[in-house]
Amino acid sequence: MRWTLKPKPSEDKISHLAQSLNVEDFVATLLIQRGIETFEDAKNFFRPSLEHLHDPYLMKDMDKAVSRIEEAIANQENILVFGDYDVDGTTAVSLVSSYLKSYYPNVATYIPDRYAEGYGVSFKGIDFADDNGFSLIIALDCGIKSIDHVAYAKERNIDFIICDHHRPGEFLPDAVAVLDPKREDCFYPYDELCGCGVGFKLIQALGTNRNETIDDLFPYLDLVATAIAADIVPMTGENRVLAYYGLQVINSNPRPGIKALVHQVKKKVLDITDVVFIIAPRINAAGRIKHGNHAVELLTEFDFEQAQQFASEIEKYNADRKDLDKQITKEAFQQIEKNQEQERFSTVVFQEDWHKGVIGIVASRLIETYYRPTLVFTKSGDKYAASARSVKGFDVYNALDACSSHLEQFGGHMYAAGMTLKEENYPAFKEAFEKQVEKTILPEMLTPEIEVDAEINFTDITPKLVRILKQFEPFGPLNMTPVFMTKNVKDTGHAKTLGADEEHLRLFVKQNNSEGIAAIGFGLGKKIDITKNQNTFQLTYCLSENEWNGNISTQLMLKDIRANEN
Incomplete structure (x- = not known):
């Protein structure tokens, strides 16, 4: 370490803030290290307010998204709310679908199967929409790179609204609206929202058209806080405000699904760490082991007894997830020890029968021991699929981008990503990735830092x-x-x-x-x-x-x- x-x-900054807040110098130091330098900054930090949330219409295409949803409702169209199978995706789908259903009945949800369809918008999901008369798909926590999928849907007279927070590629999909604060032409004041956070901005915008205030949307914040905690986005700006109030909902009046998940926990008051380690893994376990639909069912259920039934099923999936995680981590360790004939700058392992639902967790476990950018591959249909995790300071997304000629598809963030490739490209990709990491990683990044x-x-x-x-x-x-x-x-x-x-x-x-x-x-x-x-x-x-x-x-x-x- x-x-x-x-x-x-500087001493001037420290003493000025310490005096204005009447705190010790080292408390002022902690605040300045977090970018809090004035009395006003500190007031906003220590007293988060829902009034600090930005106008959702500042987000590029928000007016188009709201207009298309209002048009769909006026014309009695069927709306499909589509999202990824992880915590951010399933909470986002639960949020937007339950909000729309509170005043419009023709709304259904769709979570892709992790194994049959893979990450993000799927052709199978669009076919489902086409077969069942849906003319509008709202995609949450995915879709920013789904150019071919959106074009495919358009041929079938299905419109797309994309709500994503991942980095866009060179071109955007030809959707009715693309809500993503990371768009280069989007000047929304805060660009670190998670997918569920972008979904919340959408319902906030829809709410203003219906004369709703932020107080009317308060009950949805338990979902937003759960997604913020699970997706490990910066705890600053709007995320901090939404998480702060979302925790209040979780601790005072959570939706039945979340209440059922924490029912067996002895702790009276949950903090953000409890959300990360108690609530999030259980929601995630549904998509990892069985199907993300189970998480949406749980999070949109209004009957507490039924929610408890769903929660007990998810508890079983979580137990299975833990067993698989232990077994695969052990096998990955054995593989690394066996092949460790030379010092490498990355860790890349593959076994065709590893469970696709836990390879991301295994990658994180391997980093705890070897502390290298890590990819864990398994077989998925006729392709190889992997989860990537990175070490502090190293952008694994950029490293994958540099090797993208070997990949079928990839996406993600600086510290976590996913990809697929053809079996025959695996050896060449593995070597290219190692060379790219060796070329770009700084020596100090290979030692964990406190x-x-x-x-x-x-x-x-x-x-x-x-x-x-x-x-x-x-x-x-x-x-x-x-x-x-x-x-x-x-x-x-x-x-x-x-x-x-x-x-x-x-x-x-x-x-x-x-x-x-x-x-x-x-x-x-x-x-x-x-x-x-x-x-x-x-x-x-x-x-x-x-x-x-x-x-x-x-x-x-x-x-x-x-x-x-x-």
Whole structure:
């Protein structure tokens, strides 16, 4: 692990903000590192407001999208709401379809089969629309590169409205409207929305035509917050506002489907991390193991008993997903160890019977161990399909673009992408990808980095600080949980390893004459020797609250430990 202390802002900036907010200098430092430099910035950060949401009509083609939907309703046309099978796609489909159905009945949903159709808009889906009399398809979280599909639909007199957030290619599909804040000719003020976020802007625009206010759309924010958390988009601007209020809905009055998913969880109040690790994997499991339709059924169900039935089925899919994930990860490790005759800059593995629904998770697991841009391939019909995951700072989408002559299709983001290729092109692609990574990756990107926000002493850790940091939530990219570093720490003799394989570490630590504080380090069990024999050491950690028998205490969530430098 590399520990990198973030650059400290100028003393003038720090003292000015600290005085205006009446906070310690290092709290002002944390805020400035997040781009918050004035009292007004801080007010908007600590008090997110739905009034801060932008006018949806600022998005290119929004007027065309709303006009076409209103025309479809006036003419009693059938509308098909189409979306990807992951969390962002299924929440977006649930959002837009349930909103339209609240005042117009001729609406149906379509999620492509991960295995039979693959990612994004499919010809099979368009044929379904054609066979069943749909004349308008609203595509969510996909479609920005579906030029051939949209042309195919047009030949059948089916119009498309595309709501996407992925990077467009050189040309846009010939749709009635293309809503994507990443379009070069779109000057919408915030371009980091997820697919469900773009869907929300669409219903916000439709709502203004019906004299609805943002309060009328408040109940839909549990879906938007779930998508924002799962899709790992920046927790800034509109995303932060939508996630903040979406969490309120999840914790106070969620839709029956989400309520059923969290019903068995003992936690009273869920934060964004709980959404990422409790709600999102279960919604995802439907599309990974069975079919994304199951997720949409759950998220659009109004009867709680029925929703519980759907949730228990999804719980089974999630258990199956975990088993497959473990098995395939183990097989991928064996394959890498067997073929590790030379140092490589990328990890590319293939096995034809690997379950397509979990290869993305496996790619993430491999990065945890080998820390290289990673592709995991499996057989999909007569093609090879892969999920890509990347390391911090390396744009895997650009690397795939450079090798695109070997690919049938690809799409995604800087850190996650998907692709298909012909079997005979696999060896050449694998080599081309390795060369591209070797040529463009910086050496430091091959070592995991812990970015440290500030070096502090244990005496700085006060109840007031913990209260202030809680107001930094919800956390996510560009507003990550603050990481602190403290030097000259000793364990008080309570160090022990936890877990079946002793992989975790529990400490009770002091610094000089400070009060002792509990610390837990997941995956740090092997570092227990550093803490023995009254040795002094350094910690990087986040602050958290631990509740036990009704008592709440502060504890350190350790990121890494190293011996004190002499």
